[in-house]
Amino acid sequence: MSAGAWRIALLFSVISLGSAYLNGYEWLRFFSFFGSWGTIGIVLTSIGISWFTYAILRFCHQRGLTSLHELFVHLFGSKLAPSFSVLVYVILLAYLGTVIGQQAVLQADHRYALLVVCSLCFTAFWLARRGMNEMVRAAWLLLILGLACIGLIFTEQRHVPVPSLSYQLNGYWILSACYYLALHLLLSVVALLPLITRLPTPAAIRMGIGLGGLFLFFMTMLGHAALLAYWHEIHASAIPLKEILSRMIPYAAPVHTLVSLGHSGLVLAALFYGLTVPVAERYDLQLTPMLLVMSIATAAFALFPLWTEAFTSMPYTAATYCGMLILAVYCWRYKV
Structure with a gap:
């Protein structure tokens, strides 16, 4: 398999899993609850x-x-594309800031939450500035460590109960699956667009997305099984996987925190790269100042979850509906 396909597979796995997947709350909310x-x-x-x-x-x-703007010109027309591009950029920065702000609150003492936010933004800035090779190396390491964290749960609990289909017999599971799909589709497209510009054929895209999709399925099923195995202990937790690991092994909590925050930093870097590189290449701009602005803006949005939880759901909702709109218009215009 080509180097381009491997890059797509690794970055797609990282992004589609989500920036806070090791907390387990997204899997709990979108899948395990049903x-x-x-x-x-x-x-x-x-x-x-x-x-x-x-x-x-x-x-x-x-x-x-090569950029979101050019994609939006095809989907929404040349008049709407510039405004919609700016709106999506702002929504994504607000979403990323909210995610890392919540991560800081959940994974660290509130006194050090601001330090965690600044560290994540600096890490993302450094990784994105170093380029794709550095991010690919980090992806290898963090995916292996994440798999080890989840796999460790099954060393003690190997029985996974299978709930009856009569439980949660409603259509809400379909809505939840659609919400998850729309949000992570938007993030994946943003992060992967810079990787496809120099590929000679779409074959590497197909191979990379296929391999990344298999890893996404495997990891999500593994996490889902772990949550079902400890359902009664963790169904109300905001960080269920960390809670399970902490009960099993006393020193697992700090290791889980480092891996989870590292993954969040990598997702942040991949999205910074995906948002800035196409614009820098199109207008012949320097990448470093753009990444610095992105980092500062994300850190500013991250302050909201540190102060209040009142508006934290708004960026998630806005990013999800942007993804749904893009998907719907693409399917409508090109008869997918």
Whole structure:
């Protein structure tokens, strides 16, 4: 497999899992809460994210599109594209700031939360400035460590109860799966667009997305099984996987915190890179000042979760509906 395909596979795995996947709360909220229906949701979501990400990236590759703005020109027209591009940039920065702000509150003492936010933004700035090779190396390491953290849970608990299909017999699991798909589709397209510009054929995109989608499915199913195995102990927790590991091994908590924060920093770096590189290349701008502005703006948005939880759901909702709108317009215009 080519180096380009490996890069796409690794970055797609990192982004589609989510910046805070090792907390386990996203899996709990979108899938495990619905029992066996959540398992079906994982299957459909893994296929959906992989398929639509590949379809949109192939579409961009065939037409030589290198940025969100150019993609939006094809989807929404030249009049709406500039305004919508700016809106999506602001929403994504607000979303990223909210995510790392919540991570800082959950993973560290509140007195050190601001320090954690600044450290994550600096790490993301440094990684994005170093380039794709550095991010790929970090992706290898963090995915292996994340897999080890989740796999460790099954050394003690190997029985996973399978809830009856009569539990949560409603359509909400489909909505949850769609929300997860829309949000992570948007993030994946943003992060992977700079990687496809120099690929000679779409074959590397197909191979990379396929391999990354398999890893997404495997990791999500593994985390889902761990949550079901300890359901009664962690169903109300905001960091269920960390809680499980802390009960098993006393020193697991700091290791989990470092890996989880490292993964968040890598997702932040990949999205910074995806947002800035196309603009820098298009307008012949220097990358470092743009990354610095992104880091400062994200840190500013991260202050809101440190002060109050009143508005933390708004960036998540806005980013999710942006993803749904892009997907709907793409399917409508190109008859997918």
